[in-house]
Amino acid sequence: MNIRVRFPPSPTGFCHVGTARMAVLNYLFARKHGGVIIFRSEDTDKERSTKEFEEDITDNLTWLGLSWDEFYRQSERTEIYRAAIHKLIAEGKAYISDEESKKDASVMVKIIRLKNPGTKITFTDTIRGDITFDTTELGDFAIARAENDPLYHLAVVVDDGDMGITHVIRGEDHISNTPRQILIQEALGLPRPVYAHYPLHLAADRSKLSKRKGDVAVRSYREKGYLAPALLNYLATLGWTAPSGKEILSLEEMIGEFELADIHKSGAVFDVEKLNWYNRHYLQALPLPDFAAESNAILKASLGARDIAWNEAAATSLAPLTRERIAVWEELREHAQAGEYDFFFAEPRLDSSRIPQGKVSTADTIRHLESVKQFLTAAPLDTYDDPERIKAAVWEYAGTEGRGAVLWPLRYSLTGLERSPDPFEVAHLIGKEATLRRIDAALLAISKI
């Protein structure tokens, strides 16, 4: 069987994570079976559909790493719908009725309705099993406003038939649309595709995910600095578990393991914490030069706004350290804007009263700083090539005098921050000269207390 699936978004809004998930599931299934993917822009609502939204959708799906083989717009296919509607009317399976407009009761409009035979429709859903509907309650539902102006259900059915769609994989919000579409299908004499309705994902309170309850646009995740493979991996595993039990999977691995029947039946909450965990993973997996390039761009912009002189080399050497401190790029920007990295590029501004820590006296603090300074002065220059060797230079002393008492003033002197990376890492990054200079500055500041 030559499998053909479709991505049928309507370009009436920015690419939603729900749209992305629909595409991911269809993509995995199609690629697994060597099938064909059709992107179909469902833009029959002329009022709300825009080119901008369509581009946002294609752009973001591509960013995620997805692709398709054929592309159509429903707005360019009115002739095909016209023929189908005409045929239905000619065969007496549909009719034109004059009715009051629902928008304005004083206006009479023509609506084309399907003559509903009122049968019971049972279809097999790959994810849920058999589902039965009594279609009598649907009545003669509307399929078009005019022969050249189809409504959603008609367009979908005609297109699925014309494009040879074999598998319709969509959200469960379409379950109740299915009997209606099957009725049209049967009236047109079209084959019935395989249906698979997956559950929608939900907001934290288990209600429908909406703009009010968090980000729903793929572009906003992208702007915050989420990585495409992370979002892709999360979206795929939200409501689907790989048989291997793996949670981290590349696109190729997902394709290899994917089966429609393994998609869960119940709705899952979209959890940003878990997404962050995925993103941290993929951020760590980035080659260091790639990480540094992006990291530098963010630091440069953030530090520029703080009037800190830029030093590309210093920033690059910082990359291994910033990498383990963030889950999303946005965090690096926030940290840099809060001044957490200033000390790598400029002398720290010390609050002398903060140099002695806790119960340690000022006199002892001075003594410790003087001692540490001696050790670090005596240490040969290449000691600074490795944080471990810097540590070794003062470790015995810190052990006997009290690590906190010795290390806190050192760390604070070097960074001027309450919270920062450890002192040896910092000394390594800023080098011997700056390290000694900063200790001297701290000693000078504390002597004025």
Added chain:
RNA sequence: GGCCCUAUCGUCUAACGGUUAGGACACAUGCUUUUCAAGCAUGGAACCCGGGUUCGAUUCCCGGUAGGGUCACCA
């Protein structure tokens, strides 16, 4: 409200009649370079309720309850 779907830790889930109900995220505690982050170790935490079926139900059936979806001249 009618119709349809669903129901395991806070969250994502494993289990396919017999298990100390497993894992991941999050959380708590401890360790590590008495800060922060990361890492490592440990810990707390779940079968919606009621009936059946069965030697035995988280698992199968029915009912209830709860949640979701859908009831357009939108898609």
